Amino acid sequence: MTQSVDLNADMGESFGPWTMGDDASLLQVISSANVACGFHAGDPDVMSQTMATARDAGVGIGAHPGFLDLQGFGRRKMHVPHDTMANMVRYQLGAALAMARSVGTDVRHLKLHGALANMASVDHALARACYEGALDVCPDIIIMVLASTAMEEVARDLGCNWCGEIFADRAYNDDATLVDRSLPGAVIHDPAVAGPRILEMVQAGAIITEGGKKIQAPIDTICLHGDTPTAVALAKSVRQSLEDGGVEVRQFQGRVG
Known part of the structure; x- marks a missing residue:
């Protein structure tokens, strides 16, 4: 059986006249797009255009x-009560569902952004609050x-x-969390490094740490x-x-349990 994997990118992060990223070009390479919902980045016009593209x-x-956290691009830690955080996820997912349906498509997945994701990766209760909030709105997402x-573990x-x-x-x-962005080498910018590194991980079925x-x-x-x-x-x-290594790029189907 041919091994396959999805490629996703965060996008729709422009705001008004301010542009971030080359979404149109990325959409020719990836198979899934994570569209900002207006809290850390994006606005209704950007969401609509990104989803249509x-x-x-x-x-x-x-x-x-x-x-x-528009000013901090959602990358600053914030301590929000879990009930409020669940409502914030519901609110943003609702906006995404509305904008997607307005351009004749739908939302198939949800991914937490930035500091919220990093905090939820080590905080079971926070992850549960966010995911239960999303599932209340869209049980099959x-x-x-x-x-x-x-x-x-929570999922x-x-x-x-x-x-x-x-x-x-x-x-x-070494605990599978991401190296803090403030530390040297946390973000990999060199395409010549990123490609072979990811192929090695996919073939090994494992995260390879620093x-x-x-x-x-x-x-x-x-x-x-x-x-x-x-x-x-x-x-x-x-x-x-990935393709040179015999790995097909296609959308994920999801797991249960």
Whole structure:
């Protein structure tokens, strides 16, 4: 059987006249798009345009909720009561569903953004609040989790549809969490490094940490951040490396339990 994996990217992060990332080019490379829902980035016009472009490219659409933090781009830790956080996820997912349906498509997955995702990867209660909030709105949605973290444990326990994600452009700690962005080498910008590195992980079925540790992981999708200068080149390198290694790029189907 041919091995396959999904490629996803965060996008729709422009705001008004301010543009971030080359979404149109990325959508020619990836198979799933995580669209900002207005709290950390994006606005209704950007959401609509991004989803319509993704629809035309045959790319799966996901909601990408985060903290209410436009100035900090959702990358600052915030301590929000869990009930409130669940409502914030419901609110953002609702907006994504409405905008997707307005352009004749739908939302098939949900992925937490930035600091919220990093916090939920080690905080079971926070992850549960966010995921239960999303499932209240859309019970069949596929929850995209950081593989081999608290997120995965919560999704399995909930018995919902989920898929495991690793990052092409981020370094890993030995507990499968991401190296803090403030540290050297946390973000990988070189396409020549990213492609072969990801192929090695997919073939091994494991996250390979900065220290060389291999952590077995369900690798269903690979994330490429859309807000870096080399994003498109990096995405192309990852896809080419995977295909050259005999790995097919296609949308994930989701797991249960």
